[in-house]
Amino acid sequence: NAGVTQTPKFQVLKTGQSMTLQCAQDMNHNSMYWYRQDPGMGLRLIYYSASEGTTDKGEVPNGYNVSRLNKREFSLRLESAAPSQTSVYFCASSEGPWSGGVQETQYFGPGTRLLVL
């Protein structure tokens, strides 16, 4: 099992350019998440998808859109990149709280480093 995979690993954009970050999981998880990680700020939730067909805003959704393409894939789109979006982006997945498990562990991908000039 590959777990959670993300592409690309690294990207440089100019202000105003658009791009899509891809995420896929092979654990048959229901829930998927996009976080950004900045120094001193910890992980902040951008968007999440509790189950296939649903998406909801997290703590910092402005400037981003998401698509839950199917159960495996959850993409994050920056329509017009800004320097403030320079960050490391992590995708994560979990079984989902409705699975009945108490622990509800989130599994993270390796991250995408994004630099916006």
Next chain:
Amino acid sequence: QKEVEQDPGPLSVPEGAIVSLNCTYSNSAFQYFMWYRQYSRKGPELLMYTYSSGNKEDGRFTAQVDKSSKYISLFIRDSQPSDSATYLCAMRKTSYDKVIFGPGTSLSVIP
């Protein structure tokens, strides 16, 4: 005030030392507490998961929760160079709620 706070470090200790990592939080509704370990240029991975107050031990790692003080700790015994990483505390109110992460503490264990 941030909802979850951690001393960012860096914390540097000699191999074999006992390490204490701590988080404080402001929301008394948190019930589920986690510690994630993140190696450099990797994604976080779950290390410990505890519910409500008390202690939980797993090998060299002990997680402690004191809800009355809104304080959680992770102890690492006999620390090893392979423990060098950033440790993120995390918590949530219910299993249906979003996870709130602390900013992380960077730990270096020197051989």
